[in-house]
Amino acid sequence: xxxxxxxxxxxAQNSALKKQVKYLGNxxxxxxxxxxxxxxxxxxxxxxxxxxxxxxxxNLLRPIYEEMRKELVSKHFIYADETPLEVLNEPGKxxxxxxxxxxxxxxxxxxxxxxxxxYEVGRSGxxxxxxxxxxxxxxxxxxxxxxxxxxxxxxxxxxxHLRRYFLNALDVQEDKTDYSTIAGQGLLMIQEIFALEKxxxxxxxxxxxxxxxxxxxxxxxxxxxxxKEFFKFCEENQGRTLPKSLTGRAISYVLNQRVTLETFxxxxxxxxxxxxxxxxxxxFVIGRKNWLFCNSEAGAQASSIIYSIIExxxxxxxxxxxxxxxxxxxxxxxxxxxxxxx
Numbered sequence: 001x002x003x004x005x006x007x008x009x010x011x012a013q014n015s016a017l018k019k020q021v022k023y024l025g026n027x028x029x030x031x032x033x034x035x036x037x038x039x040x041x042x043x044x045x046x047x048x049x050x051x052x053x054x055x056x057x058x059n060l061l062r063p064i065y066e067e068m069r070k071e072l073v074s075k076h077f078i079y080a081d082e083t084p085l086e087v088l089n090e091p092g093k094x095x096x097x098x099x100x101x102x103x104x105x106x107x108x109x110x111x112x113x114x115x116x117x118x119y120e121v122g123r124s125g126x127x128x129x130x131x132x133x134x135x136x137x138x139x140x141x142x143x144x145x146x147x148x149x150x151x152x153x154x155x156x157x158x159x160x161h162l163r164r165y166f167l168n169a170l171d172v173q174e175d176k177t178d179y180s181t182i183a184g185q186g187l188l189m190i191q192e193i194f195a196l197e198k199x200x201x202x203x204x205x206x207x208x209x210x211x212x213x214x215x216x217x218x219x220x221x222x223x224x225x226x227x228k229e230f231f232k233f234c235e236e237n238q239g240r241t242l243p244k245s246l247t248g249r250a251i252s253y254v255l256n257q258r259v260t261l262e263t264f265x266x267x268x269x270x271x272x273x274x275x276x277x278x279x280x281x282x283x284f285v286i287g288r289k290n291w292l293f294c295n296s297e298a299g300a301q302a303s304s305i306i307y308s309i310i311e312x313x314x315x316x317x318x319x320x321x322x323x324x325x326x327x328x329x330x331x332x333x334x335x336x337x338x339x340x341x342x
Contacts, residue, residue: 051299058302060331065116065305068312069131072114076137077107077269079277080147082123083285086293087300090121101304102127103281105315107138109212109269115280115311117304119297125149138267140274143257157261159272163190163201165250172246182237183247186254189230196222199272215268224265231258283311 072078082102088095102118120127125146132139132150139153142161147153169183170176179188194201196218198209210218234254241248254261264270284307294300313323 051295054306055298055302057328058305061305061309061327064327065308068114068308069116070134072104072106072116073132073135075106075110075114075135077110077140078132078135078137078153079105079107079140079274079280080128080132081141081274081277081281083281083288085119085288085300087121087295087297088293089296091297093121098123099300100127101281101284101300102131103277103284104131105276105280107140107269108276113312113315115308115315117281117284117307117311119300119304121297138263138270140271140277142274143253143260154263155260156263156270156274157257158274159190159193159261159264160201160275162250162253162257162261163187163194165246165253166190169246169250181247182241183250186230186233186237186247186250189226189233193223193226193230194272196226197272212268219265219268227262227265231255280311280315283307 080102082100084098085101086096087093087099090097090099093099099119099121100123102120104116104118106114118127118131123144123146126149128147129149129151132153135150136152137154138156139147139150140156140158141147142158147155166183166187170179170181170187173181173183178184191201197215208215231254234251238251238255241251243249243252264272284303287307294303309324309327310320313320
């Protein structure tokens with residue numbers, strides 16, 4: 001079989017064919033160049049470069065993040081939680097030392113929900129005080145004393161957390177079904193308080209069974225007495241348990257947190273749990289299991305901003321990719337005000 005003729009060997013009269021061959025040859029050469037350029041760019045697509053892109057992107061998002069914080073602290077109900085975060089290159093700290101990612105979420109009766117993450121080098125209450133500056137309302141959080149530094153915040157105790165104390169004490173009993181013990185009786189009294197509002201302590205995130213008006217009436221007529229009985233029970237049994245036993249620790253937790261645990265009786269919008277914050281911080285915890293740590297403070301701060309934008313979009317049923325695309329296109333085109341991007 002004869003070889004195909006080259007461009008030069010084509011008959012002069014086949015000018016149209018010669019043009020087509022030349023065009024295809026140029027296209028092939030251009031495709032080859034584009035392929036080689038793409039290969040070169042892929043070689044430069046290092047983890048370091050991608051991390052820098054994330055940091056630069058987060059810096060563009062920071063003004064929106066700050067506006068979201070202002071909006072969050074203007075609300076009347078906030079849920080808060082925190083989780084450890086290892087940052088390898090922090091000035092003045094060893095690589096294995098703990099930093100923290102804090103999370104703050106608006107209440108379910110506060111309009112469109114906001115979820116904000118805040119990276120800090122420690123767990124001092126000063127960080128909560130700084131972030132919540134300007135907030136005057138109810139703060140759902142666990143029993144950690146650091147939250148007391150949040151000025152003008154009325155702390156709301158965490159009854160599901162309290163329940164865990166008594167449940168753990170019951171689990172170490174030889175007979176785990178013996179509810180005649182102090183741990184067993186305490187647990188049953190807690191579950192009665194949940195039952196009044198038809199809340200399952202094992203699934204406290206489920207939808208409320210009663211309206212706010214009905215909840216207020218239940219708490220005034222029934223819950224208040226049950227809570228009073230429960231605290232009286234704990235006071236009477238404090239001297240009957242070893243302070244360092246699980247039951248003793250449960251009793252101490254109750255009496256130390258009495259003021260915050262009673263707060264829910266003041267307003268029907270207050271939850272018996274802080275599960276809203278725990279759910280909000282879960283995506284970050286799952287992510288941490290994969291990437292383990294942040295390399296720098298800048299990276300940790302970028303994570304807090306990007307997580308805030310994405311998780312706020314998700315709780316508002318907005319596609320996070322679409323949300324980020326809309327923001328970056330608007331920034332590129334120029335916007336009159338940051339609030340227009342909220």
